[in-house]
Amino acid sequence: MSEGTGCYRREILFSTDFFEVVAIEWASESAIQPASQAMSPRHNHGWSQCLVLVQEGTFEDQLDLGMKKEIRILVKGEVLSTPIGARHEMKCKSQTGKTLHVYTPKIKELTEFNQFNSALEGRFKSDLALVGATDIDTLRNLLSHFKDLSVSTHSPYFMNQLFSGVLPQMLIAEEFIAQTKTTLATYEASPVLSAMESEVVSTLCEKIGWPTDPRCGISVPGGSAANFMAIHCARQKLLPQSKTKGAGEKVLKVFVSAEAHYSFKKACAVLGIGTDNMVGVAVDSRGRMDPQDLEAQILQCREQGALPLLVAATAGSTVLGAFDDIQSLSAICRKYELWLHVDGAWGGPVIFSQKHRHLVKGIELADSFTFDAHKLIGASLTSSYFLTQHTDILLESNDVSGGDYLFHSSNEATLDRGRLSWQCGRKGEAASFWTIWKSLGTEGIGQFVDRLVDLRDECMQWIQSQDRLQIVSQPEYLNLCVRVLPPNKKHDPNWSQHVREALKQKNLAFVNYSANSDGTFLRLILANPYLTFDHVKQILQWAIEVD
């Protein structure tokens, strides 16, 4: 922590690795400017908790939670508790002031990309080995060391996945979930967590434009699982007897675009549909499913005697961030009686944005929706939802007999969410998204989306001014796909991959890459709540400097 402005005197009362107690005296620099001159710098505390007791004077605290800022005035006797992972700055509003600070543990700078790798793994063989007992302090030191060696996903320079950043609200929720360890199978074992999940599901459905009913959705272990569930529910609706009799000889067909997530293929293998029965539909130059090709493929399957089951549209594809045209696809699905699923694992949060909701225009026409809160919204990994407009389909698809030891008939049994799920023991993951949503409010989530889209436009403008950088596809969302030209400015299909590996090896930034027919390109994901234009510019400047 660097020094602040004004007179700011720190006295360390107790200092240990596990905690530190510090007294601070604040005074303004001159009598002419008496107020709000003594100020701590905006700082984070790494993984430490910061607690401040105001002993004298009046203070203003600005808490930066990444996705929102909160300002609070504190007077004598009041206490500030800055959550782990947050940043803040304090100002003394009075002539003088005194504060007492407790940090647990002692503040330590966060490491950035000091990574563990397979070459290193051998060195930690005995640390990783599970044989003898280990005392608690040794164990915590080991975990602390492993934390330093882990990929720094908290960093704004981490853009390798569709999530980035470790949100303070997420950490608070995780503590709540861990301390109330329970299973979401029955209401009686998880009244609060079940109510939270019901609230999240109902309110999401309301945002989509569907019945506001907690049975219209369930938390599932990841976006892939939500896509699995979509095919499962679609089959239940089309062929209800398959639940008892099995898939049978009828060949079902699942239609996805070439840019769709690979989980649909896994689902076809798992559900007994067969991966050969997943039909790839052509996409346009921006990665959006071609409705004409879809219709042609459906007709062809029907001619071959197969039964078209489901179309999976993508709202925010993994590489380009493309949004399929839901309205057009819906019209085709209605015409041929197919289930329309929309995979919004990445793009789903646009439903919160007044400005960008048009990307999923017609979403209320879909039969089901995949929504992940652990990507853009920063909830705990995983915080995924399968949502559907068909109120009874989850129960019809998933409830079986034989669970009487657990699901007792009682007044509250209709609230038992386990009957809607593939899982029995199930974590109260909904508390994570619930906490973030409660913190930001519905509008606040939308504003966060808007802020990042604005940031994207700012980045785009700068990229266009750089002759070594080429935009691969006009972005619809928060994926910036950029090709880097080598120093000689000649096209090299492998150069962007080389750049990506170099940034990673140098521990500067961790971004991903992909390829099209012209070769590899960088994929930058704008998701970190503390991300600024300077971070993105810095990554791309490093990218240009790679030789």
Added chain:
Amino acid sequence: MSEGTGCYRREILFSTDFFEVVAIEWASESAIQPASQAMSPRHNHGWSQCLVLVQEGTFEDQLDLGMKKEIRILVKGEVLSTPIGARHEMKCKSQTGKTLHVYTPKIKELTEFNQFNSALEGRFKSDLALVGATDIDTLRNLLSHFKDLSVSTHSPYFMNQLFSGVLPQMLIAEEFIAQTKTTLATYEASPVLSAMESEVVSTLCEKIGWPTDPRCGISVPGGSAANFMAIHCARQKLLPQSKTKGAGEKVLKVFVSAEAHYSFKKACAVLGIGTDNMVGVAVDSRGRMDPQDLEAQILQCREQGALPLLVAATAGSTVLGAFDDIQSLSAICRKYELWLHVDGAWGGPVIFSQKHRHLVKGIELADSFTFDAHKLIGASLTSSYFLTQHTDILLESNDVSGGDYLFHSSNEATLDRGRLSWQCGRKGEAASFWTIWKSLGTEGIGQFVDRLVDLRDECMQWIQSQDRLQIVSQPEYLNLCVRVLPPNKKHDPNWSQHVREALKQKNLAFVNYSANSDGTFLRLILANPYLTFDHVKQILQWAIEVD
């Protein structure tokens, strides 16, 4: 916190709701007994962290982690950090001593069974609602209130599920997992967590007697998911073409006992096998699958032209804790070429016990195994593993093309565990079991199982001395099934259910019930790491007092 023995003077330096700083002076009561007389009582700190700096003197600390105790000597300048959820007691070993204590937050007694319920839910409607934004302090107060209203699964009087207690090591691991938020799909995004999962899987396989290979298992979202995976892998082995072509017209049969978990039925619905094709095999009086009936059923299915696929044995059934005879079932499976799966979600930990491993004799003959670390072993919910002796089957069953954006070819790609899984984004849950295992050591886990079995025997003896209590079935494991007779001592099939509801309504204890042909009975689960004979006796005495 009550006062300790000896001279023990506390001075509160700073006291707020968020933290408390306390100075303690220690002195022995008389000069005749100079050492180790001043002692804090054995106490827990609720959900607070307790940090102690030794400023003068020498101290002995006994830390009680439930599943183990650790003793440590501390001299001047050393710091003790008692993890959240643990208990400890401190003794002053020197003539006098001085310590400084920091508690975050201020210590607050844990609530026991002050429960939320559906009647209450209405009162919290606006607290639960997701509309406007909420500042962080209000949000934390709300979560703290919700924590008090949640079911107290940390309590030794909580026995409703197959888990009980909130282990300090689990909380430490959860913090680690949350702060290193990442996905287990690729090694490059999760080097440490992937290595931990590989270590847990390999070492579990070694304990079973299988190849020590990280590809022989994967963490899955719950025991149910592991059972799903067993049927999926068995089908892949028997009919490899089903992955691409679909389940087809062949009728597959899955054999489970009447006491098996209901997840097998769900799996049959999901995988396209059909619930009608799950065959229930008879059990003996102690709930164990009858091998003769199994053989008869297999033969009958073959005669009907169906294809017997898999037998699911249970190691520790949910109600009675019964263990199927793996050796006999294995012989039948080999004779008719069926996959033998063992569902050890509850009973699996006996593989760690030298004394009780005989319950799963022949486990190395099985094809696959379900192991849950979140039940008896106290890991985070869920911490489940699907394990198999067939090194390549998980990859063969689950790897599909189309994930090139994520799974890049590199030296480390063979370490990408996502290819073995149904999930793409996947939490590093293995760190939870890894942390507990590292803390206890392999023998320590076995000793924990042994201690609870000894406790069961002590309880059994006492129950047999009570004329209002009847043992329903001689327990093989940690399920105590007890029928309570009403005050008139006449058989009443509904009395035990009535007792269970009364204990719950009175917020005394939360146990579950089940029923057989003679009516309902209580099911007590011995799993809480802080459980003693007195707790069990107390619950049963309360049960007898119900009118």
